[in-house]
Amino acid sequence: MASVHWFRRDLRLADNPALVAAVDRARADDGLVVPLFVVDPALWRTAGAPRLAYLAASLRALDDELGGRLVVRTGRATDVLPAVAREVEARSVHVTAATEPYGRRRDEAVAHALGDVELVPTGSPYAVAPGRLTTGSGTPFQVFTPFRNAWLDHGWSAPAPLPHTPRWAQVPTDGVPDGPDAEVDLPAAGERAAHDRWHRFLDDALDEYGTERDRPDVEGTSSMSIPLKFGELHPRTLLADLAQRQGASVATFRSELAWREFHADVLWHHPSARTRSLRVVVPEDSWAHGAAADEAFVAWTQGRTGYPLVDAGMRQLLATGWMHNRVRMVVASFLVKDLHQRWQRGADHFMAWLVDGDVPQNQLNWQWVAGTGRDAAPYFRVFNPVLQGEKFDPDGDYVRRWVPELRGIAGKAVHQPWRVGTPEGYPERIVDHKAEREVALEAYGRGR
């Protein structure tokens, strides 16, 4: 009897317990394993071009690792899975458990559609499965620090071994789809490339991670967000490698992984947080609306706000499908507190463009900045784009890289072009930060 491994957000062979389960089940039944990926038109429509282009590249890499045996089928999962299971006479379909609202609903529907064929979830995309940890009184965690302590105490299993001598089935395939023509510079995709990048980070940048991760002008981050989003690496693999390392930065990086797991846990318990604020912090009538608001939103998306750090970040997003985390916080604060727009609008734009666009991370980090999350930055914390630029892009290199109009201004003066005379072609500030900060604080005062 064959078994099916249905790849979703686990596009790797190493440290993949669900794949091991599929291979073990097939061997016990003296059967073959069908490595399957389903191109669901609904998903293909909603994800933006950069992420789809990367996904297509990652699937090509996975197909290579499988010796060209990856089976790709197009259609709704509820139709494709039963059809493939019938075709290969499979008794079980193996998956890494989905934990987000959409994936959980889909898997329930697929399990139902499969009938007698078992849908077997093994593991999750997290070191500790969302929903696993609770407070002493049995309730979900609301606050990050106690969550992290419980998460560290709980620990995680060692990385899973490679599947033992898998025998892949040869089944007709639609072939890996072409990605859309995304006009962005994407990093190399696939398990191998992710592994290489991770080890380069461990060797070259981990020691300085504590300070350099906040600097958008240098390569101080791990750039693991994309491999983690697609499951080219499992966080358990990263945690095992970190355990072999010394230094203060190890705990800092582990803590960033804990944030990722915290957000997944919050969304597990509160699926509505995908679209709704967990707490309402300003009155509904304080949001900007109308043609002027729409125009400001477009200026924000295009990187034409007149605030150099904001514009550099938004242009980096359009050019590469990625933005440095420090700058994500600054541009998000700008949209919510300076332009008075709902976080959901910014989150949608991010999801359309980010290659690492991941529902729990994206939505809950937006809620963190907007102050609407359970353990979020208080609403009155407003980022000043000029000060953030001077502090974290102290020489202005990041701004000049992404905003060519400002390349004539040397040093950190580039963060305030209006002081030295705004160059031709670069916009004047679309709002006055000092004034809009006051407006936001006033709305917050009315909301209390």
Add this chain to the structure above:
DNA sequence: TCCCTATTGTG
């Protein structure tokens, strides 16, 4: 994972 203002101390 903020930043502004007022106040006090220092020269």
Add this chain to the structure above:
DNA sequence: ACAATAGGG
């Protein structure tokens, strides 16, 4: 002037 600090949104 400027730095350090407290208090507050």
